[in-house]
Amino acid sequence: MSWRGFSLLLLLTPLAEAAELRVIVRPLWRGEPLVMHDTRLVNAAGTRLSITRLSLLLSHAELQEPGGRWIGAKDWAEHLDAGKGRLEFRLNGVPPGSYTGFRFDLGLDEATDQRPVAQWPAGHPLNPEVNGMHWSWRGGFVFCALEGRYVLPNGELGGYSYHLAGQSCQGTVVVAVNLDLSQDATLVLNLHAERFFEAVHTIHIAEADSTHSADEDPLAGRLADNAVHLFGVEKVTREPPPAPVLNEGAELPDWFAAKIPAHFPKVRLPADNPPTLAGVALGRTLFHDTRLSVNNSQSCASCHSAAHALSDPRRFSIGAEGRTGQRQAMPLFNLAWKPAFFWDGRALSLREQVLMPIQDPDEMHETLPNAIGKIRDLAPDFEAAFGTPEISADRIAKALEQHLLSLFSGDSAMDRTVTDDKTLCEIEQRGFTLFFTESDPARGIRGADCFHCHGGAFFTNHQFLNNGLDADAALTDEGRAKVTGKAADRGKFMVPSLRNVALTAPYMHDGRFTTLEEVIEHYDHGVKPSATLDPNLAKHLRHGGLGLTVDEKAALVAFLKTLTDESFAMLDRSAR
C-alpha cells in the first residue's frame, strides 16, 4: 500500500517504522448492538422492522494531518458485511504521526467500478465472490445493500431492499479522530444503523420499499444522504492488532488455469490439495467407479449424469439399495467458488462432502474400508497422483475433490455475448432485461427481479435464502436451520446457479417443479409469505406478485435457455 504525498518520506524512513491502523466497526441500533433479523427495531417513522442484510463497499481511505492535509492509500477498498461478521479492516504502512481526521468514500470511482471482475485477485475485497455485491451481468458494483422485513399496517410482514450503485449516489464519510500513530493503534467506529432511516431524511418504508438507483430514483438519493452520517468514533486503543491470517490458496498450474473461463472471478483453491493431471484423472475414474457402492451397482455418475450437467433428472435419486432420498441431486460445475455444499451447506469442503454419499444409507451405503479393499487395482493411479501407491479415505476424498474442482462451465450463448460480442435474439434479450430489472409497478417499470439472488457470473449469490416455496406451517424441510439451529434460517436453501438450468429439471431442493414455466409461475404469483421469506421477494407480495404477462414469462424462459453450455455436457460425456 503506498501513501500519496509521502513517497519521499517513505524513501527516507525504513518501512518497519510505518504504523498500522486497525479499524473495527460495531453495528448498533439506537446505541445497542444491532441484532440481525430481529423484527423489533423501530425507525423514526414509527415502522417496526428488521435488518437482514447490511453490506457496504468503501474506498479511498484518508487520514488528515494536524495541518489540514489529507493523505491516503492508493487503490484502497474494503468490504463490510454485518450479517457475515466482516467488520474489520486495516490501513497498513501509515506514516507515523498524529492525525485529526479519518475519511473514506461509500462506493467506488467509475474506473474501479467498471474494471472487469476477473481482474480482482481471489480474496480481494472487490472480488465479487468475497463481497457478493456484483449482481448485474455487466454493470458495476452495488456499494450499499440494506435489506429487511417490516410490519405492514395490516400486521403482515412486508420486505424492503435498498441498494445504492453507480457514482451519483456515492458519498464521503468524515469522522474527527484523535489518533496517535507513532505506533500501531485500533480505531473502533460505531455504525448507527438507525441513521439509514433518519439522519437527514425520514424514510417511510411502506411508501417506498425498494430503490431503483439506475433510474436516479429520489429514494436512492435520500438514502445516500443519510448513509454518509452512519459512522461515529467510539474509541481509539493501543491494543496490538493480531497479525492478519493470509490464505493465498494453491498456486494454479497453467493447464488448470487455462480451463477457467477468462471472464470468471479469480478463484482460491485448497492450499493442501493442489490439482495435478494425475489427481484429476484419478478423481474422474473414481467418480465413475461403481465399486464405491455397497453392491457395486452405483457410482457418483448414477445420480450426477453428464447429459443433465451432472444432476439427476429424477425428482429424488434412488440409492444403491433402492432407497429414495429427500432432496433433488444438484448439478456439479463451478464448485471451486462455492463456500459450502449441499442444499443446506452442511459440508464446508468438497473433500468432506464426497465421503458422505459413499456412506449414506440412502445413497451408495458402502463403508470406507470396504471401498478401499475393492479398488486395490487402482494403486498405480494413486501412486501417479500422490507419490505412493497407498489407498486411503483421505486420498479418495482428495482425488474426487480435484476432479470436482476442475469442472468449469462458462460457454453458453449468454457468455458469448461477453466473450465473442455475440448478441441474444429479441425475445432472449427481453428476458435478459426482465431478469436484471426490479419490478416497480408504481412507476410502470416492468421487471422480474431475479438478479438480486441469481446475479453475477455464476447466476447465484451463493447465499442461503428463502424463496417462498412454503408458508411457515407447511414447511417440511427446515433447510439451513438444520445445520445452524437458528430460527432465522428456517426454510432457507443455497441459491442454485441458473447456468445449465434447462438441463437440470426438476427444480428446487425437493424437485417440486418439473418445468421452467412452473418456476416462473411460482415467482410471478406463487410466493408464500413466511417469517424468513427474503425481502427481495416479500416486497412484491403487497402488489399481488410480479404480474408478468404471458409474453414476459415466455421471454424469461427463453433467456434461461441461453444459459446452457452444450460443450460442458458433451465434454464430460466424451471423457467417460
Ligand code: HEC
Ligand atoms: C443416490 C444418488 C447420489 C449419489 C450416488 C451421489 N450423489 Fe451427490 N448428490 C445427490 C443429492 C440428492 C444431492 C443433494 C443432497 C442434499 O443437499 O442434501 C447431492 C449433492 C452433491 C454435491 C453438492 C453439490 C453442491 O453444489 O453443493 C456434490 C459435490 C456431490 N453430490 C458429489 C457426489 C460424489 C462425488 C458422489 C460419489 C462419491 C456422489 N455425489 C454420489 C445424490 C447423489
Ligand code: HEC
Ligand atoms: C430472494 C432470492 C431469489 C430471487 C429473487 C429469485 N430466486 Fe430463484 N431461487 C432462490 C432460491 C433460494 C432457490 C432454491 C430454493 C429451494 O430449492 O428451496 C431458487 C431456485 C430457483 C430455480 C431452480 C433451480 C434448480 O436448479 O433447482 C430457478 C429456475 C430459479 N430459482 C429461477 C429464478 C427466476 C427466473 C427468478 C426471477 C423471476 C428468481 N429465481 C428469483 C432464490 C431466489
